[in-house]
Amino acid sequence: MTSPETMRINRYLARCGVASRRKSDDIIVAGRVMLNGTLAKLSDAVDPQKDSVTVDGKPVRLEQKQTTLIFYKPRSVLSAMIDDRGRKTVADFLPKITGLAPAGRLDYDVSGIMLFSTDGELIQKVTHPSFQVPKVYTAEVLREVTIEDIFALQKGFMIDGHFCTAHAAQILSIDDRISTISITMTEGRKREVKLLCEAIGHAVVSLKRVEFAGLALGGLHAGKHRILSDKEYEILKAL
Numbered sequence: 001m002t003s004p005e006t007m008r009i010n011r012y013l014a015r016c017g018v019a020s021r022r023k024s025d026d027i028i029v030a031g032r033v034m035l036n037g038t039l040a041k042l043s044d045a046v047d048p049q050k051d052s053v054t055v056d057g058k059p060v061r062l063e064q065k066q067t068t069l070i071f072y073k074p075r076s077v078l079s080a081m082i083d084d085r086g087r088k089t090v091a092d093f094l095p096k097i098t099g100l101a102p103a104g105r106l107d108y109d110v111s112g113i114m115l116f117s118t119d120g121e122l123i124q125k126v127t128h129p130s131f132q133v134p135k136v137y138t139a140e141v142l143r144e145v146t147i148e149d150i151f152a153l154q155k156g157f158m159i160d161g162h163f164c165t166a167h168a169a170q171i172l173s174i175d176d177r178i179s180t181i182s183i184t185m186t187e188g189r190k191r192e193v194k195l196l197c198e199a200i201g202h203a204v205v206s207l208k209r210v211e212f213a214g215l216a217l218g219g220l221h222a223g224k225h226r227i228l229s230d231k232e233y234e235i236l237k238a239l
Contacts, residue, residue, distance in 0.1 A: 006045040009035065012053065014120030016060045017099025021124055032056050067097050068117040068233050070215055071225040075206075079105035079114065090114065093223050103127050103212075104188050112137070112209030113217050116225075122236060126213050132186040133239060134167060136211035137193050141202035145171055145179040149200045153183065157199045164192055164199075178205060213239060 007015075013024035013033070025042060027033055033040040034054045046053060048062040071094060073079065078089040079102055094100065099118040104127045106114060117123055126133045156165025168184040179202070183193055194204045210217060213236060220226055228236070 005049065006047045009033070009040055009044040009046050009053070010042065011121065012046040012048065012062065013055070013060065014124065015066075016053075016062055017066075017101065017118035017120050018055055018060055019101075020120050024120070027055065066117060066119040066122070066233070067100065067227060068115070068119060068122065068236065069094075069100075069225045069227045070212070070217070070220070071114045071116060072217055072220045072222050073106050073111055073114050074222040075109055075111045078108060090116075094225060106209060107191065107194075107207075110207045110209065111222065112207075113212045113215065113220075114209075115212050115215070119237075122233075125239060126236065127188060129187045131239060132167075133213045134211070135185050135188070135209055135213075137183045137185065138172065138180060138208045138210050139183060139193060139197060140178055140180050140205040140207075141197050142178065142205060143202055144174055144176050145181055145200075145202060147171075149202065150181070152200050153196055157196065159192075159195050159199065162189060164189065164196055166196060 009028060010021045010024040013019060013027065014021045018024060019027060028040050028042055031039060032055055035044050035046065036052050053060050071090060073090060078087055080089050081091040083089050090102065094116065097118060100116050101123060103115040103117060103123045106112060115126060125131055150169045150171060153166040153169040156163055166183045167186045170182050172180040172182055185192060193207060197204050215232070
């Protein structure tokens with residue numbers, strides 16, 4: 001049982017931006033965390049004002065103010081912070097902030113909004129499927145999309161052993177060669193939007209995520225970021 005001044009050690013690591021609570025559990029079990037010079041256990045509680053915590057020998061401290069930002073990822077940029085093949089990553093565009101990590105990912109050839117934060121708990125919340133956080137995509141697809149196609153997207157399909165469905169979908173423009181549709185998802189399976197479009201017979205030409213958890217790109221240009229206001233951060237925390 002934790003007191004009002006203390007918190008479970010996995011929560012403490014998440015709030016320090018080390019990792020999500022679940023991944024923090026793995027780090028603790030691996031023996032990488034020390035609490036006051038003693039090997040930490042999953043059941044340990046931390047008093048941020050008194051206790052000393054290290055991960056891999058490096059101290060981690062709870063910052064009073066978290067940093068959360070949105071980033072407009074260009075196409076042909078990796079969502080990862082590093083790449084052993086020398087490709088351009090999101091880290092090439094972002095400020096150097098300790099503990100800053102992405103909330104989910106976008107495919108290499110997909111552009112649009114990404115969320116980054118030093119708040120591990122927030123990242124866990126906006127990425128876990130149980131919270132049903134909406135993500136809105138604009139997709140350009142081959143050939144004319146019909147109303148029946150839109151109904152099929154919202155009805156869903158079994159894809160690779162998982163049931164996939166669009167939370168919402170609508171036609172933005174129709175052409176006999178290229179059509180543009182809006183698709184809202186509340187899960188984050190790999191290539192899910194592309195696979196759904198292929199399931200209705202329309203290959204994706206280009207894909208862009210235009211909203212994440214109610215946040216929009218607005219006037220942000222590709223490769224640029226914007227730090228969220230305190231109000232925006234609190235709204236995200238309250239989701």
